[in-house]
Amino acid sequence: MAKFSPPPGTADIFPEETPWWRRLEDTARRVFPLYGYGELRTPVFEYTEVFTKGIGNETEVVQKEMYTFEDRGGRSLTLRPEGTAGVMRALLNTDVMNGNEKRVFYIGPMFRGERPAAGRRRQFHQIGVENVGRVAPELDAENMAMLIQYLEELDISGAKLLVNTRGVAADRKPAEETLRKYFEQHIGEMCDDCQERVSRNVWRILDCKQKACCEIVAGAPDYVSLYTSESREYFDRVCKILDSFGVDFEVDRQLVRGLDYYAHTVYEVIHPGLGAQNAIAGGGRYELFLPQNKKPVQGVGFAAGMERLLMVQEALQAKAPEIGPGPVFLVSMGDEARMFNMKLANDLRCAGIAVLAEVENKSMKAQMRAANRLNSSFTVICGDDELARGIIVGREMKTGEQCEYTPAELMEYLKKSR
Numbered sequence: 001m002a003k004f005s006p007p008p009g010t011a012d013i014f015p016e017e018t019p020w021w022r023r024l025e026d027t028a029r030r031v032f033p034l035y036g037y038g039e040l041r042t043p044v045f046e047y048t049e050v051f052t053k054g055i056g057n058e059t060e061v062v063q064k065e066m067y068t069f070e071d072r073g074g075r076s077l078t079l080r081p082e083g084t085a086g087v088m089r090a091l092l093n094t095d096v097m098n099g100n101e102k103r104v105f106y107i108g109p110m111f112r113g114e115r116p117a118a119g120r121r122r123q124f125h126q127i128g129v130e131n132v133g134r135v136a137p138e139l140d141a142e143n144m145a146m147l148i149q150y151l152e153e154l155d156i157s158g159a160k161l162l163v164n165t166r167g168v169a170a171d172r173k174p175a176e177e178t179l180r181k182y183f184e185q186h187i188g189e190m191c192d193d194c195q196e197r198v199s200r201n202v203w204r205i206l207d208c209k210q211k212a213c214c215e216i217v218a219g220a221p222d223y224v225s226l227y228t229s230e231s232r233e234y235f236d237r238v239c240k241i242l243d244s245f246g247v248d249f250e251v252d253r254q255l256v257r258g259l260d261y262y263a264h265t266v267y268e269v270i271h272p273g274l275g276a277q278n279a280i281a282g283g284g285r286y287e288l289f290l291p292q293n294k295k296p297v298q299g300v301g302f303a304a305g306m307e308r309l310l311m312v313q314e315a316l317q318a319k320a321p322e323i324g325p326g327p328v329f330l331v332s333m334g335d336e337a338r339m340f341n342m343k344l345a346n347d348l349r350c351a352g353i354a355v356l357a358e359v360e361n362k363s364m365k366a367q368m369r370a371a372n373r374l375n376s377s378f379t380v381i382c383g384d385d386e387l388a389r390g391i392i393v394g395r396e397m398k399t400g401e402q403c404e405y406t407p408a409e410l411m412e413y414l415k416k417s418r
Contacts, residue, residue: 009114009122019321020313021125024154024306025107028127031150032105035142037129040104042086044111048076049291054085056260059201065112079111083128084261088288088297091132097295101133118311120277125306128283132299137234140265140285141241143300147269147281148247150304155319156271156312159280162252163242163267165235167227169287175223176202186216203256209276217254224253231264238265261286265300273315280308325418326397329376330357331367333383341382344392344407353414371397378418380410 006012013021029039048068055062067079080086083106096102107127114120129146131139144161151159167175180202187195191210198205206217224232242249249267257266266284274280283302290297330345332338338359345355356374358367364381371379381393392410395402405413 007122009116011121011123019323020310021306023321024127024309027150027153028105028107031153032129032146035103035146037103037105037131040087040090040106041108042080042083042090042106044109045077045079046086046089047291048078050085050089051078051081054088054261054288054290055082059260061112065114067111067113081112082110083108083126083303084130084286084299084301085288085290087128087130088132088299089290091130092290092293092297096133096297097293099133101131103129103131105129118275118277121307126303127306128301128303130299130301132297132301135264135285135298137237137265138241140238140300141245141247143283143302144242144249144267145245145247147283147302147304151269151281154309154313155316156280156309157316158273159269159271159312161247161249161267161269162255163239163249163265164252164255165224165227165231165264166256166262166266166284167224167231168263171227171231174226178221178226179203179205179223182220183216189216201260206254206256222253234264257282257284261288263287263298267302269304271312271315273312274308280304280312325377326375327354327356328378328380328414328418329367329371329374330355331364331371331379331381332358333364333381335361336384336387337382340387341380344380344382344410347411348414351411351415353418378414 048066051066052062061081066081069077071077087104087106091102091104094100094102105128107125109123109125111123113122116122129143131143144163148159148161180198183190183194183198183202183205187198190198190205190213191208194205194208194210194213197208205213206220208214208217239249239251252268255266255268256262257268262284264285266282268282269280270278271280272278281302281304283300285298285300287296287298328348330341332341338357338361341357342359345357348355356376358370362370368379376397379395379397381395386392391404391406393402394405394410394413
């Protein structure tokens with residue numbers, strides 16, 4: 001049969017893979033509430049202006065990567081390319097603008113029209129958190145500590161936390177002018193994208209991975225020294241708190257993150273197991289403007305790419321998630337036994353016990369092969385003789401131990417052992 005693949009940059013996730021995905025989700029749902037976070041679910045598409053205004057028109061996400069379409073009413077809608085803007089749009093319907101702090105996390109798919117590559121898909125999945133409504137270096141440090149705890153509980157070792165400061169809006173102009181003057185002197189030596197960035201978004205040059213551009217960036221002036229003392233003191237306090245937490249980190253002046261809304265702290269977690277594209281999570285503090293909102297929404301948060309986390313776990317040869325005992329398999333020898341087993345299967349499922357049953361007239365040998373193939377942990381065998389005596393034969397598949405039970409005894413045994 002010919003294969004019918006999903007669209008480029010997307011992937012099917014089959015049942016044997018989902019335990020790995022569930023572990024990422026379940027760990028998030030266990031760790032983040034320890035810090036006061038609750039789960040928020042938002043639509044996968046929003047009005048386009050939520051992203052153009054929230055993320056920034058000059059970002060490469062908005063310029064090149066969004067999936068935008070019109071609905072029947074002619075309104076422009078966009079599949080969410082990231083989680084923060086939609087979360088902020090939702091929180092504006094609460095009392096967050098009155099200084100009331102909100103702590104939420106989200107899990108779900110995002111969409112960007114990028115060139116597919118390892119760990120980079122057009123439909124990808126993120127786990128993210130947002131702490132909204134207050135500004136304090138303590139919250140920035142706590143945010144990073146929570147991310148590190150999350151990774152540790154996933155047994156992801158060897159990751160490195162990089163941190164930097166973007167300052168605030170008032171710091172940007174003198175820093176941008178200084179950087180632009182420097183890069184204009186080297187514009188002919190840079191990649192095509194960075195040549196455009198000199199005039200469009202000079203900060204993105206600092207994040208370029210092209211070798212020639214990296215060498216030029218290494219000689220760039222210290223733009224942070226141009227920030228106000230308040231901005232520098234804010235960042236210094238973030239670093240001191242991380243030290244007090246015992247969180248290892250490295251200050252990286254080339255780290256700027258790709259979205260315009262960042263202010264003050266930015267950070268990223270990288271892992272050598274991913275090669276050149278080594279980021280597995282990132283975030284920072286932001287000031288985000290949304291449609292019909294004159295004041296910026298202020299918060300701090302991060303997003304972790306689920307596909308990237310799975311790739312790191314694979315590189316680390318992580319232990320597979322523990323899966324409970326396989327299903328009980330009901331073997332029927334004859335029509336009456338099959339009718340009895342269908343009723344038994346329903347009773348067991350109502351009691352919370354996973355059950356599979358053969359519904360065709362097959363030999364005992366064929367049914368036992370099916371039980372093995374389906375990783376059954378326990379097999380129930382019922383035929384005319386068993387029905388006449390009012391008993392059922394149960395077999396533990398791992399040991400081969402076999403016993404006779406009444407239906408009530410079997411139910412009680414399976415409730416205790418499964």
